[in-house]
Amino acid sequence: MKQSRFPFALLLFGYAFLYAPIAILVTYSFNESKLVTVWGGFSVRWYGELLHDAAFVDAARLSFEVAAISATLSLLLGTLAAVSLSRGQGCLTQSFFAFLLGVPLVLPDVVIGLALLLAFVAAADVVGWPAERGAVTIVIAHATIATAYVAVVVRARLGELDRSLEEAAQDLGARPLSVFLRITLPLLFPALLAGWLLAFTLSLDDVVVAQFVTGPGATTLPMEIFSSVRLGLSPKINALGTLLVAAASAAVWIAWRLSLRQK
Amino acid sequence: MSLQRFQRLNFGLPFLWMALFVLLPVAILLMVSLSESRIGVPPYKPLLEWAEGRLVGVNAGFASYGQLIEDGTLALTVVESLSMAGLTTLICLLLGWPMAWAIARTRPEGRGPLLLLVMVPFWTSFLVRIYAWMTILGDDGLLNSLLLGLGLIETPFLIMNTDRAVLIGMVYAYLPFMVLPLYAVLERLDPALLEAAGDLGARPLRIFFSVLLPLSMPGVLAGSALVFMPALGEYVIPDLMGGGGSAMMGKMMWDIFAMTRDWPGAAALAVVLLASVALPLALLSRLKRRLEGDAA
Numbered sequence: 298m299k300q301s302r303f304p305f306a307l308l309l310f311g312y313a314f315l316y317a318p319i320a321i322l323v324t325y326s327f328n329e330s331k332l333v334t335v336w337g338g339f340s341v342r343w344y345g346e347l348l349h350d351a352a353f354v355d356a357a358r359l360s361f362e363v364a365a366i367s368a369t370l371s372l373l374l375g376t377l378a379a380v381s382l383s384r385g386q387g388c389l390t391q392s393f394f395a396f397l398l399g400v401p402l403v404l405p406d407v408v409i410g411l412a413l414l415l416a417f418v419a420a421a422d423v424v425g426w427p428a429e430r431g432a433v434t435i436v437i438a439h440a441t442i443a444t445a446y447v448a449v450v451v452r453a454r455l456g457e458l459d460r461s462l463e464e465a466a467q468d469l470g471a472r473p474l475s476v477f478l479r480i481t482l483p484l485l486f487p488a489l490l491a492g493w494l495l496a497f498t499l500s501l502d503d504v505v506v507a508q509f510v511t512g513p514g515a516t517t518l519p520m521e522i523f524s525s526v527r528l529g530l531s532p533k534i535n536a537l538g539t540l541l542v543a544a545a546s547a548a549v550w551i552a553w554r555l556s557l558r559q560k
Numbered sequence: 561m562s563l564q565r566f567q568r569l570n571f572g573l574p575f576l577w578m579a580l581f582v583l584l585p586v587a588i589l590l591m592v593s594l595s596e597s598r599i600g601v602p603p604y605k606p607l608l609e610w611a612e613g614r615l616v617g618v619n620a621g622f623a624s625y626g627q628l629i630e631d632g633t634l635a636l637t638v639v640e641s642l643s644m645a646g647l648t649t650l651i652c653l654l655l656g657w658p659m660a661w662a663i664a665r666t667r668p669e670g671r672g673p674l675l676l677l678v679m680v681p682f683w684t685s686f687l688v689r690i691y692a693w694m695t696i697l698g699d700d701g702l703l704n705s706l707l708l709g710l711g712l713i714e715t716p717f718l719i720m721n722t723d724r725a726v727l728i729g730m731v732y733a734y735l736p737f738m739v740l741p742l743y744a745v746l747e748r749l750d751p752a753l754l755e756a757a758g759d760l761g762a763r764p765l766r767i768f769f770s771v772l773l774p775l776s777m778p779g780v781l782a783g784s785a786l787v788f789m790p791a792l793g794e795y796v797i798p799d800l801m802g803g804g805g806s807a808m809m810g811k812m813m814w815d816i817f818a819m820t821r822d823w824p825g826a827a828a829l830a831v832v833l834l835a836s837v838a839l840p841l842a843l844l845s846r847l848k849r850r851l852e853g854d855a856a
Binding site: 301303308311335377394398407409411412441498519522523527546557 | 567569570571573574575577578579581582583584585586588589592602655656658659661662663665672674676677678679680681683684685686687688689690691692693694695696698700701702705732735736739764789790792793794795796799800809810813814817823826827830833834837838841
């Protein structure tokens with residue numbers, strides 16, 4: 298069959314569609330003018346102003362902390378979940394657990410956010426915890442959602458794993474815990490890294506759930522961006538966006554190089 | 561540590577966590593949606609009233625749902641969300657299928673970078689990308705300045721704060737979710753099938769409809785689900801790009817929750833949203849099973 302050019306034209310269009318806004322964002326971050334849509338000459342002043350804006354710097358610090366802690370927590374929970382699901386005999390509790398793990402993947406953020414907030418409020422009423430909502434409740438919410446994603450990533454890798462390696466270790470007298478720590482875990486490493494990064498990104502990108510479950514005083518970076526954008530366009534957001542795009546591109550590029558080397 | 565105790569810990573810890581922070585919250589959401597609104601903390605009445613250790617009254621009812629139906633909110637918001645999410649899915653499919661196909665037809669060593677290009681925006685801050693569109697589509701935004709400057713239009717296009725802006729934003733945000741599963745299916749497709757169809761005299765259009773499209777159906781379904789479900793409950797894009805006029809469920813729910821402070825009302829709408837995600841998903845899994853049944 299003759300190759301049609303049409304899909305390739307659309308592919309180009311698709312890339313233009315995906316990247317034009319990002320290119321414009323980056324270009325205008327170096328704009329001298331206060332107006333985000335009028336070019337006033339090259340300048341890096343908005344980067345300086347961004348770094349001196351205490352609200353953004355504090356929010357960024359909180360966001361990175363929340364993302365790192367919730368990603369680590371979800372890595373632990375998600376890995377345990379994936380391992381126990383792959384080892385099971387498929388009893389009723391287990392399929393129910395698998396169902397529970399799938400719920401955060403399909404529920405819209407607004408539903409998860411509201412449900413968790415209502416649960417935190419009810420819990421504070423009944424057992425007195427959490428007395429105050431803030432960073433801790435955001436970490437719990439993010440860890441819960443990310444656990445579902447980590448479990449998917451780790452289960453996929455467990456499915457490809459050669460079980461005979463574990464059986465061999467067992468036959469040679471290794472205890473279950475040491476089989477897990479010395480055989481299974483190292484084999485899972487690429488999936489664990491991918492799962493952690495995914496969880497970290499999800500947390501760093503979430504505004505909706507955080508907005509629901511936060512309390513006074515805890516503002517994450519996306520919440521700060523969101524409220525600032527709602528008030529109007531600001532070149533500082535261009536500068537911040539450019540930094541985030543650069544960080545994400547670097548991370549994806551490094552991950553890709555690593556995956557190439559592994560093959 | 562014995563094998564059994566190790567496995568029980570493996571299972572118990574995440575199970576307990578998910579029960580506490582997924583199952584319980586959803587149950588509480590259902591309960592609050594059935595409760596009565598009141599002024600106070602929390603702004604709803606408890607479902608069960610206790611006095612001296614005895615149950616003295618039950619305050620549960622469908623009043624919040626009734627209210628949503630009566631004032632027309634429900635019909636408006638469900639229709640708006642379904643049509644916006646449906647249109648987003650359709651446009652993503654029309655654009656994403658050829659993109660996935662083109663990537664799958666590239667030389668193998670070229671596919672990695674091309675896929676990477678689809679994924680980078682996905683890893684980049686969602687809010688920042690939506691913000692970028694706002695600078696482009698505004699009434700005095702870059703698109704309008706460009707078109708006005710070139711003399712192609714005389715009055716600015718009004719895109720921002722309309723449903724069109726929301727649609728552009730959602731297609732933009734969810735396109736990668738359509739391309740990736742489609743690519744996964746199309747990449748595995750045996751090119752010999754196309755040659756065979758061509759040799760047997762099928763024209764390109766016929767090949768597409770009788771060979772390619774049916775074989776890519778698992779990817780079409782997976783991609784559509786990945787786009788449709790988050791689009792249905794989207795809150796940020798209608799809020800930032802749709803202006804006050806957008807009536808999508810996510811935004812409507814937030815408004816009821818934060819502005820009116822009617823928690824039972826917001827919870828009732830959240831339950832409707834939950835049901836409108838669960839229903840198509842259940843249908844989809846049945847359809848998938850049938851597709852797999854056909855293949856086997």
